[in-house]
Amino acid sequence: MSERYPILKGAEPFYFEGNRVGILVSHGFTGSTQSMRPLGEAYAAAGYTVCGPRLKGHGTHYEDMEQTTFQDWVDSIEEGYYWLKERCDTIFMTGLSMGGTLTLYMAAKYPEILSIMLINAAIDIPAMDPVIELEGVRFLDAIGSDIKKPGVNELSYDKTPVQSVKELLTFINEVKQKLMDITCPALILVSDEDHVVPPDNAKYIYDRIGSEVKEIQHLKDSYHVATLDYDQEIIINNTLDFIKKFL
Template identity: 65%
Template sequence: MSKNYMILPDASPLFFEGNRIGILVSHGFTGTTQSMKPLGEAYAEKGYTVCVPRLLGHGTHYLDMEASTYRDWVKSIEEGYHWLKERCDIIFVTGLSMGGTLTLYMAETYPDIKGIIPINAAIDIPMMADVAAQSEVRFLDAIGSDIKKPNVKELAYEKTPTKSIQQIVQLMKVVKEDLSKVTCPTLIFVSKEDHVVPPDNSQLIFEHISSKEKELIELKNSYHVATLDNDQQIIIENTLQFINRIIEK
């Protein structure tokens, strides 16, 4: 691994101890916990136990990310899951972008997960696959901060390592192949206009998971980082309703 980089301000993992219902919250590719903090805080305010891990190689320096693999990101989210398992009887998982990919991975791998909420989840980005295939360039431009709301900025890397793109492409492939293993109740959020992940990814997820209870909600007033955008409250409110509905059954 690369040298030890300092964690950026606002990029540290977040932990909120509450009741016996846990919510695991994952940020996305090149992003940080800053993009998910409003959701984590809103769920914690309702009494839930919430964990927002910092994915390895994120929230430090893009050279740190370059040295990490998708298995490291999976391990980071699994560590958050195990932290919740020690404290909770029921666990839900939600995530943005690659965090949504990891959310699906968790549902495929841990059948005890009670429900998932992927937000603009990535499983098939042809442009990324093309970039991964031709890796003459070491770094590409930033992909963060695709936000419609004025004066809101996502804390994300200013460069994207090509090696990291190769890793997310592998992760998407693994998760896409196993979508039928997702059987838990699923609430999918998709931005109508997204300049990072094609919105049809969410439709693909909706069609290929095996969940009997599934719903897709379109976000009409947000771009990719919907958790910091105009539809943030729609995500929070619908997620809380979804969780309440599952728990009360």
């Protein structure tokens, strides 16, 4: 599937070449790299090599997204992973929302990933389940830009393709089966108030991953897109601290 629409300004993938430690950064469902760029830039400023792929069908137009499968999103992340593998000896990964789901998927598949950092990761979204039964409806309302801080907007789609929600739910169910395969250290960051992914997803993940080293940290002043919200600096500092523990 080739995308029909141009990439939106600010939604481009980002790459920063630094030292031999790589950090793979994934944005979320219907969102774009814009939501993760502040983290990517902070990691680069700390000297790391950073890759923030644009998930296929994202950052252009929701009609492009409608044509993609979850495997396309996995492929986008794996492409970034191999870009880092060529340049780095060690790789960490962090992701927001479905980017967190992709992070879990990657940690299960590539045990050499040294540690993972999840931000409001999606593994159980009961409110989306009825979408599976929808017939004849192509698009739903937007789910992006759930941000507490006034005047800050996520670069995300203003409609959500029904087909894409179905792909997301299929992917989530696949990743659920792999949680016990994850053994690397995990930092689980969760907003206490989130209008997209229920905060109890954090405990669900914590209880089911096979990692011995794992912790939950609460973000008290952000909604779902916490990377662009009041807790942005906390996320940057805490993830950088977590990375340093394993170097």
